[in-house]
Amino acid sequence: MKDDKRKETTGRKYNFVTPSVDGYYGDFGGSYIPEILHRCVEELRQSYRTIIDSQEFRTEYHALLRDYVGRPSPLYLARRMSEKYGCRLYLKREDLNHTGAHKINNTVGQILLARKMGKRRIIAETGAGQHGVATATVCALMGMECEIFMGKTDVERQHVNVERMKMLGATVHPVTTGNMTLSDACSAAIRDWCCHPQDTFYIVGSTMGPHPYPDIVARMQSIISEEIKQQLQEKEGRDYPDTLIACIGGGSNAAGTIYHYADDSRVRIILAEAGGEGIASGHTAATFHCGTPGILHGSRMLVMQNDDGQIEEAFSISAGLDYPGVGPMHCNMVAEGRTTVLAVNDDAAIRAGYELTRMEGIIPAIESAHAIAVLPKLQFRPGEVVVLTVSGRGDKDIETYLNNAPY
Structure with missing residues (x-):
């Protein structure tokens, strides 16, 4: 549904992760x-x-997260990938949770x-x-x-x-x-x-x-960044990274990754959305690049839609990122300039999935491979601490990987 009316705001008087009483994050959210x-x-x-x-x-x-899910999930220093990209790259291993994501x-x-x-x-x-x-x-x-x-x-x-x-x-x-x-x-x-x-x-x-x-x-997933803070303190002597990276579709794993850092200006936040065959191809799920404000599934957010407000189909090799909208918290953070979103095409995601597999022995979900694929697009300072969330394991995507193998 097309929605050109913007909610009036007079400056940001809230933190990024907490909505207003009526459920708005800036101009986005609500209950429709x-x-x-x-x-x-x-x-x-x-x-x-x-x-x-x-x-x-x-x-x-927390007892179930510990004894049933297997938390805390490890924060792993990917040494070979770190050397390649000139930073200290840590992987938050959500793929090791019970059920694999x-x-x-x-x-x-x-x-x-x-x-x-x-x-x-x-x-x-x-x-x-x-x-x-x-x-x-x-x-x-x-x-x-x-x-x-x-x-x-x-x-x-x-x-x-x-x-x-x-x-x-x-x-x-x-x-x-x-x-x-x-x-x-x-x-x-x-x-x-x-x-x-x-x-x-x-x-x-x-x-x-x-x-x-x-x-x-977002609150249920915030355990991810809560653990990142504790684990970085142990490994780096400080509880924050220089850069956070996560893939984003609707936004749950991204929300969990950034939750405790959303208002920390020391931390750069980079999100990877699904570019499909390219943002200008008409076969994409890159909502931040191609969407406009609208109403979808009960919330005001950025939506891929035509001029009449009809929802346009999203296309991605990743079933988990194949959605024509994105959550209101993330929409507001991008509108406020807090988050940078990069579109990753299908072929780049597949290559990145193979790269992590062959360099670190970790087969990521294709969703997570989109996050890996932004590494070549970024510049890092020597010794920069980077945390990237591997949102899920790639068992479910083996056939897709094999059918699209880059080698």
Whole structure:
């Protein structure tokens, strides 16, 4: 939906990661929902901070992160890559989490929130399948009904993750509208939620959706930067890097990576979005480069759309970055000049994935490979401390890597 009206602001009187009372980050955010969902979204808005700030929640959440997820995830100094790029390159290894990606941090938190609110039926959207697997995992853990919406295109290219979800007891619904990818899965999940507003909790996988979801997801993922601070203090004698790098689609892993550094001017923030076949090709998911303000999936954000406000299809070799919007927190940070976003084309991401694999013995998810691919685009000072988040492991993408091998 096209939205040319901008929310009036009179200077930044907030920190970058905390929304206003009505859910805005500067000009972006809010809650644009059908009337049938108003009651359950309002119930969530009024209760989420009380629940997640409670000692009971925090104790159980952190115990599960430690004993079930396997946190803290390592911060690994990639020595060969460091030598190549002239910096001290640390990799935040979210790929080593249980289920193989950062998504589990969020689903553990949201399933506890859903249980506290008395919900028993869980729905979720997924693209690359990692959020779907993480949601199915925590539903199995808590004995809750789980239904996952996934675009038919992604069902086919992420077959292994689909089977993992089914094995965990989830029902997977292939979505056949649009280009049958992540955006269409989100729309299908919201339609289902409209039909079952009373007993259903929607575990949103990224920093998008109506308020308070962007804030909830960012808070659940903030464990990433919380650990980075502690680990850098141990390894470098200071708790901040010079540069942070992460890939970005909807924005969950990026939010977690930057959360505790968003207002720290000493830290340069670089994000890598999916350029697809090129930002001028018409086959891209580079929302920051090609998007304009609009309403999508309950939030005001940058959206890839035509002049009539119709959503344009996003294209990327990466199912997890194949989304025509981006979360409001990130939109505001770019608008304020806090974050630099670089578009990475499909072929560059594949090359970068192979580079990390052959230089460090780590096969990254193709999403994470987009972050690796920005390294040649940047200049580093000798000894500069760089932290790059490997958001997930590449097991799910092996066929895509092999079919597009650069060697």
